[in-house]
Amino acid sequence: MNSNVLIAKNISKSFGGIQALKKVNFEVAPGQIHCLVGENGSGKSTFVKVVAGVHAPNQGEIILNGHKYDRCTVADSIREGVQVIYQDLLLFNHMSVAENIAIDKLVVQNKKLVDWQEIEDVAQEQLNKVATKIDLKETIENLSIANRQIVAICRALSMNAKLLFMDEPTTALTKREIDRLITVVLDLKKKGISIVFISHKLNEVMEVADQVAIFRDGEKVGDFPATQVNEQMLIYYMTGRKVEQTKYIQKTKEDKPILEVEDKPILEVKELTRIGHYSDISFKLYKGEILGIIGPMGAGRTELAMTIFGLNPQNSGKVIMEDSECWFTSPEQPIKRGISLVPENRQTQGLFLRKDLTDNVCSTILKNFGNNVLGLLDAESMINKTKDVIKELRVVTGSVLTEVQNLSGGNQQKVVLGKWIATLPKVLILDSPTVGVDVGARQEIYDRIQHIAERGVGIIFISDEIPEILTNCNKVLVMRGGKIVAYLDSNSLEADDIHKRIYGLMYEEQGNFAG
Ligand SMILES: Nc1ncnc2c1ncn2[C@@H]1O[C@H](COP(=O)(O)OP(=O)(O)OP(=O)(O)O)[C@@H](O)[C@H]1O
Numbered sequence: 001m002n003s004n005v006l007i008a009k010n011i012s013k014s015f016g017g018i019q020a021l022k023k024v025n026f027e028v029a030p031g032q033i034h035c036l037v038g039e040n041g042s043g044k045s046t047f048v049k050v051v052a053g054v055h056a057p058n059q060g061e062i063i064l065n066g067h068k069y070d071r072c073t074v075a076d077s078i079r080e081g082v083q084v085i086y087q088d089l090l091l092f093n094h095m096s097v098a099e100n101i102a103i104d105k106l107v108v109q110n111k112k113l114v115d116w117q118e119i120e121d122v123a124q125e126q127l128n129k130v131a132t133k134i135d136l137k138e139t140i141e142n143l144s145i146a147n148r149q150i151v152a153i154c155r156a157l158s159m160n161a162k163l164l165f166m167d168e169p170t171t172a173l174t175k176r177e178i179d180r181l182i183t184v185v186l187d188l189k190k191k192g193i194s195i196v197f198i199s200h201k202l203n204e205v206m207e208v209a210d211q212v213a214i215f216r217d218g219e220k221v222g223d224f225p226a227t228q229v230n231e232q233m234l235i236y237y238m239t240g241r242k243v244e245q246t247k248y249i250q251k252t253k254e255d256k257p258i259l260e261v262e263d264k265p266i267l268e269v270k271e272l273t274r275i276g277h278y279s280d281i282s283f284k285l286y287k288g289e290i291l292g293i294i295g296p297m298g299a300g301r302t303e304l305a306m307t308i309f310g311l312n313p314q315n316s317g318k319v320i321m322e323d324s325e326c327w328f329t330s331p332e333q334p335i336k337r338g339i340s341l342v343p344e345n346r347q348t349q350g351l352f353l354r355k356d357l358t359d360n361v362c363s364t365i366l367k368n369f370g371n372n373v374l375g376l377l378d379a380e381s382m383i384n385k386t387k388d389v390i391k392e393l394r395v396v397t398g399s400v401l402t403e404v405q406n407l408s409g410g411n412q413q414k415v416v417l418g419k420w421i422a423t424l425p426k427v428l429i430l431d432s433p434t435v436g437v438d439v440g441a442r443q444e445i446y447d448r449i450q451h452i453a454e455r456g457v458g459i460i461f462i463s464d465e466i467p468e469i470l471t472n473c474n475k476v477l478v479m480r481g482g483k484i485v486a487y488l489d490s491n492s493l494e495a496d497d498i499h500k501r502i503y504g505l506m507y508e509e510q511g512n513f514a515g
Helices: 044-051 074-079 097-108 116-129 145-158 175-190 202-208 231-239 301-308 332-337 346-350 357-362 379-392 409-421 439-454 466-472 498-507
Strands: 006-015 018-028 033-038 059-064 067-069 082-085 163-167 194-198 211-216 219-225 267-274 278-285 290-294 316-321 324-326 339-342 427-431 458-463 475-480 483-488
Touching: 006 044, 018 033, 018 044, 018 059, 018 219, 033 044, 033 175, 033 202, 033 231, 044 059, 044 163, 044 194, 074 082, 082 145, 097 116, 097 145, 116 145, 145 175, 175 194, 175 202, 175 498, 194 202, 202 231, 211 231, 231 439, 267 301, 278 301, 278 316, 278 483, 290 301, 290 439, 290 466, 301 339, 301 427, 301 458, 324 332, 332 339, 339 409, 346 409, 357 379, 357 409, 379 409, 409 427, 409 439, 427 439, 439 458, 439 466, 458 466, 466 498, 475 498, 483 498
Parallel strands: 033 194, 033 211, 082 163, 163 194, 290 458, 290 475, 339 427, 427 458
Antiparallel strands: 006 018, 006 059, 059 067, 211 219, 267 278, 267 316, 316 324, 475 483
16 A cells, blocks of 8 residues: 555646646655745646645645545645644744744634743643754744744644645745754654755755655656756756856946946945944946855845845945935935846735736836826836746746736746836845845846846846856855955955855855955
8 A cells, every 4th residue: 555645646827827736646655855946937836735625626636644635625724733833934924933833723722811931841742853943932023034944844743744835935044043053854754754955055955855746737757766867957848948047247338349348437435334234345346247255144135235225324434326325215316327226025025926027027116117198007018028028038928918917926026026027227226136036047147137237237236146146246245244345356356265265255264355
């Protein structure tokens, strides 16, 4: 008899005209880490939601611990030991660690009175299972993302999880935190818990996986023991093509006379300080440059970007754009001057989630669509512009009139990027532009970024991923603890050990600011 915790047979699911899953078969053995990879929109989250009982499949059956369901409800799924940790963790931010961990268990027991000691005991028992110490009384909003992740895992464990789905658990974690999470995941596996681990970071997948399944366009196109695949193979299965990243080389005057390599920077930041966030930041950005700012989370990168964009005023120092000093107090002013910011958090800062793609893409350039005779917006031009943008960035969607909240995470990120590129900025600040974006789409985004830099836009590319910084940037600032700890010009970036050196500067040694 097949003793697998999960057997999904022939699962199909469509939303309107979109076939999100096509006859997917998927099995998970006890104590197995089965990774699930696929490009944005390939159906990974939909599959999780079908097993969790959130979506009813149009076809197929789910067998959990030997029990067969044509339509598995949320309650069935939980009873069978299925737990899902979604990307946004779904914790109660104003409640304590103990309450968050114990709440599901106590709700299921239908307790009428609050027994604080029991809450703490339940929570402590789960924290012991992952060998982690977190103050039980601390509120969630005061915890790091990594500790929130642990709280979410503990909450799942309190419900006797047998099969744990983790949807991109490492997206917002630093390298050290990822290492710790991976240790916890491997430990859960040793305890016999099965895990479906979804990630775009293929190196992590290769580190934890026993088995790797690949989805493409709603179909499972491969399912291999981890020992039989490597990252290149996975990319090939995911995208159906070989993805090779081109390194950005800034064009010189000789290469491109149109793009004057001028002596004057387009943007200059001088001794900028915001107390408690970053201090004494100076750099120059020239036309056609992609300046990388790399540092671990908390390095002050995002706060710096927000200041340049008029959102986070400095205590001292200057931002100078094309020779004139700027005192931006709201984003309208930098946008008028030609500065755009693609923010780190697309869901809260970058999109109108309940509006369609057209409204989102055109929101930054509405003035281009004014119809002077009737005083109305020219809907047809807006739709055509949106079609161009989504074609260029390969956004997977049924229609330009789909609400953005129904797009997959990576496709949402492409919409944010598209709407800011549409403003034709002179300076484009990209804060972690490929978080949650799959490998194929990343390549398209990199190509697009490099292309607009070649046209003369100055780009600031913020990231904590060393490979993407090395691929895309011709100069790099390394930040740590609110300070610039190193400036690396294009020559320094050629060094063989540059990856190791940047890692050291970000996490260990104290580097020197050299220019
Ligand atoms: N509720 C919904 N309504 C309409 N379409 C949907 C809905 N949920 C998902 N889709 C569509 O189904 C397809 C699969 O989406 P899904 O979120 O499962 O992809 P994914 O592989 O998880 O992507 P990502 O890696 O970007 O999170 C996409 O085209 C998406 O737009």
